[in-house]
Structure formats: C-alpha cells, structure tokens
Amino acid sequence: MKRSGDARAFRVRRAFGQAVEGEAVVSTEGFSPRYDLDRWSGVISRPGHAMEGVNIKDKILVVPSAKGGVAAGWAFYDLKYKGIAPKAFVFGVTNPVMVQGAIFAGITITEGWSRDPYRLVRSGDIVRVDPRRRTVEVVRARD
C-alpha cells in the first residue's frame, strides 16, 4: 500500500548541494569511505557492515553517523572522478570531513533528521533530497 508523499517526508537541519533524486540505501550503521568501502568498485566491502555488498553508485545514502578518518576528504572526489559516487548523503550526525569532502566533490549532503527515517524510507525507495528546502521525501515507494 502506498502512502502519500507528505506522510513520507522529513526535514534536515543543514544541507548543501543540488536537489537530487535517486534510489535510497538505508543503513543502520555509520559509514566511512575508508573503513567500509572498496573505492575501486563502489561496493561496501567491510565484512559484517549493515550495507555489505551494496554498490553506492548513484544511490542516496541514508546513514546515521560518520565514522573515522580525514581521508574521506579526498575519497569522495576520487569516487566522482571514477564515476562511482553516490548522489547524496543524508546523515543523522556527520563530521566536518564528510562535509568538506562532499562539498569539494560537489555531492549533495545533509545532516539532522526531523523524523526517524527508518520508519519512512526503505532501501529501494526513490527519494528526492532538496537542500534548498531542507527536505527529503519518498517520491516513489519500492514495489
């Protein structure tokens, strides 16, 4: 059963970038492009990660937190250069590295959730992230 668009939207606290639409990947675990990602294939490679085996290319990643190191600053740019970058990051809480890296690479990034996204968005849903309006909404639910 499909719910209305309004019912499946939430606001974000801070945001940067272009409005984008794409397939959501909803993770219950934090993310680091250093710790968790095979940066040559774009597949989450860390054994046991909540998103293990998922390819992040062109996805909209809904992630609770940022993990670890400063290398993300270069890593996002390189993902974009290789054509395997995600379209957006929708973080619960993030850190400056993710923000610096995403802005440097021109990838949309947001922080803070007005509502629990785990009740609103499922992996496979098509979502729209609009930094100017500071909103994330499900535009088409997964079949």
Next chain:
Amino acid sequence: MRLTAEEKRMLRGEMGEAVKQALELQIEVGRFFGARRLVPVTNVHMMGDIEVMGDGGKSFIERVASLNARCMRDTTTNARCVDFGYVRELDQDPDEVEKEKKLIACLRQMNVITADTCINYQTLYQPHLGERVAWGDTGTVIYANSVFGARSNFEAGPAALAAALTGRVPEYGFHLDQHRRGTFQVNLRADLEDLADWGAVGKLVGESHQDYFAVPVFNAVKKTPGADELKHLGASLASYGSMGMFHMVGVTPEAPSLRAAFGGGRPREVMTITNRDLERVYASYDSRGDPLDLVVFSGPQQSLFEMKRLAGLLDGAKVKQGSRLFVTTSNGVRSAAKRLGYLDRIEQAGGIVLEGVCFYILQNIAQIRARNGWSNLVTNSAKLANIIRAHKFNTILRRTRDCVHIALTGEDRSTAGRRGR
C-alpha cells in the same frame, strides 16, 4: 558570513585563482556549519598521498600547482603510502609509486613541507593553549585540541590545503568554546598499564558514542598518562567515535577540575571502565584458527620512546620463521633510532621498520595481504585494529609484550588468547 576586506579581495581573485577557489570551498563549509566568520591559523597539517587521493585528487593537485599556488602557512604532510626504500620488498605497483613521486614534487612546489608523519604533535610542532591550527589526520586533531588545548577541526586533505592557501579556516566546531565543553563522563577504574589498554578505552568510549561533537571527560585516572598513552587513546577515540576532543581531569589544560571540564554543565551520562571491561575487549578478538604470523606496530607512527622499548623487547631474539613484524615511524624518529642503535636491534631481530608511512594506507595493502596469505593482523594499536579491516584483515588487539611474544613464537600467551584456545 562576515568577510574581511582581505577575504573579499581573495574572493575577487586578486590573490590568484587557487586562493579564490580555496576560500569558496571554506565559505561553503562554514555556511553548512553556521560559521559567522573565518579565523586565522598558524600551522597546517594535511593528508595527501596517492592512495587516499587517487587519480582524481592527483589531477586536482596538479591543477592547483599549475596555478602557482603557494601555501602561506607552514604546512606539513601526514604519513603517506610509499616508503621508497621498500617498494620492491613490498611489491608495490610501480605506476602508483611514480605517481606518488610526482605528487610529492607538486606539493613541494606549492611550499608544502613533505614531512610525512602522523605524529607531528610529538616530533614537529606543539601548538599552545588557544592557538588555532588546521590539521588533518584525526589523531593529530584530537591531540591538538585535548592535550595542547589548541583549536582545530578535522581538516580533510582539500580543506587543509585550502587553509594553507588562505591562512584561515571557518570558525565552527572546536574553534568555539561551546563545543569544547565535556558532554559525558568516563570514570577510569582500569589499571591501564599498556598502550593497547589506552586504545581499548578509546574503542569502548568511541564505539558507543559515534559523534564528532561528543566530548568525553575522563575522570579518576589512576596514573598520569604520558604522550604515547594519550596518543593511543586519542587516535582510538577519533577512529571508533569520530571524536575530535576529550578532557582528562588534572591532565589536560582545559580540565583543571571536573566542573571546569564540563564548563558548568552536567554530564549527559556517566560511564565507568574497569579492568574487566578491558579484558572483554581483548577477548572479543578471535584468530579463527589461522596462524598469527603478522604483527604490526603502526597507526600512529612510533615515537622514539616506543622504538626504544620495542628494541628492548626484541633484543637478541628472532621473529619466528615465516612470520613478519612491521614497524612504521617518521623519518626523524627512524634516523634518531638508527643513531641510538634501536633500529639495528629491531632489524637484527627480523623486524622491518618503514618510514614516512602508516601501515593501513600502504599502497596496494589489500594485494600485499593476499600475496602473503595473511589473514590475522596482531597489533597493540586499537586504531589500526579498526581501520585496516576494510582491507579484509582479521585484526587482533593485544598488549605490546603479547604482540612481541606472538611475533617471536606465533603463540598468543595473553589471558584472552589462552581462553580462546
């Protein structure tokens, strides 16, 4: 954001295209975090090597260098991915090694000091209380904020380079008093006798509080830690918790008392760490029946004191046939260790001491692992035990003496190791 006349000139491109682009990036980052202004920094430390940057980052640096960009602050580099003396032994990719050489040349052309160390705070530059710096490598930032009382956010590679080019950073996060106050309390009841114990504390506290703006206040510490102990604690908190600051009552400069550390506020939570908690950390690692044939002292690079102790533990012994022991340190520490005889003692025991690198960022590390058939990696660094798992190592954190024993015998004699059998 309020800009000074000089910053407006930078934005108009009057100080060159590279400075303009750097400031534009900083303004966007500042806007995201609600910064009201930019503030000057005295020193910059940046991460920039081919393994983290990739071809994308390299092409960016080449473009910036071609714009005649020059750093206007002393700017040092973090550990990199190649020790040129060991390329053949590690069987690293010659093309990538060439790119690394070009990258270093580019950085030097931009007035970067390619010191290649992640322990700049021990060996190169010790900022004073309240001094603003722009450091990359999370371990360096948490040390600067916590132990020196200096002020820095995590400045990732492009952000640190931007700070070097403009001489300033947006003022948010740990540049502001409000974010430097403690948010939760950690009573340290454990004995904390080894560097690995301090790292294990960082894992316990960081893993359960993954938040850049969470600031733990350590209280009731039984023994005053030294620089290497604080280094392992900080690196681990930053690695597991993405944290950029901690206080330790009676130890760090902004925590003369518990009350001062919380800036008059109250802790959101109080947790306690005991010897039992540490034993649980050690017991959580499992060799899965595979050989314990790789022992690594790295992440962060070893100080001269760590090198001396390691030389003492290895003196006259031999690393077990078929096993490998790696140590990474800075060029400065390695040179001093050579002169003092520590290096020879480690090498005579069969240890390999790499300079200017950190083990987890070694170019080709996943392939090196596969070629050598390594499964387990034993280390006294909780940070390394965390970060290198992306390259599919099964990691095992052990105390320094236990690590050395494993390197010499292949046997884990620690309590946790004996139980696991």
